[in-house]
Amino acid sequence: MRKPFIVANWKMHKTVDESVKFVKAIRDQLPDPEEVEVGIAAQAFSLYPMAAAVGKSGLQIIAQNAAAEYSGPYTGEISLRGLHDLGSRYAMLGHIERRRLFGENNAAVSQKVKAALQIGVTPIICTDETMVQKEVNGEIHYVFQQLMSVLHGVSLDQIRRVVISYEPSWAVGVGQHANATLAEEGCRMIRRTIADNYTYEIADKIRILYGGSVNPDNIKEIMAKPDIDGALIGRASLDVDNFLKMVNYAKNEEAQLAKQAPSKKK
């Protein structure tokens, strides 16, 4: 059973004060962490004060990027050693904006992924739709070349600790409606790629999130898809009410069913 994981990606938004206020506003209204995991990927300078404010909520405070080196002369970079020390269990790596705007390539993301795994921080590996078809024994197999290149050198043991986020470029930050069917298709293909390159058992357990124009109106439909285990949410996650609606998507559904139940019985 894969536990759903809903992650806010705040990108370069919110001051420390705004970030901490947000955490305080949501921390008592989050779903049971045993049932749904919730995280916020915030700017590096806000991670510590946010982590101090999570209380017993189980909210994960996540870095949006990290360097492959643990320490040294790397001005402006974010150290995984520091993140680990802070208690950050996850780091988002290889986001499409890092690739597009800051020239991160597969080799660089791969180094970061391995450094994260080695120090005990779980990478949330972002990947887009770059996919090729190849024929093996008369069967068509889909291969996410970008993802497989990032996973190069990641062992059977390590892959179990990875979270993957599928973020097709047509859907990220463009205000377009997320297409749940295409989102599911991409996540299913990624799972199949993991099965082909690792094992079925691992593919069945690995969590695959979808990112790109998720909002309170479409999250239920997206989360109902069998191969989508969570969402990485940009714009819609910046508002407290919207975020609470999205992380409580399952609860909202129960509440709605409960509301409908009396009239159904009549």
Ligand code: PGA
């Ligand atoms: P969006 O961003 O929800 O604003 O499309 C998603 C992301 O960049 O992770």
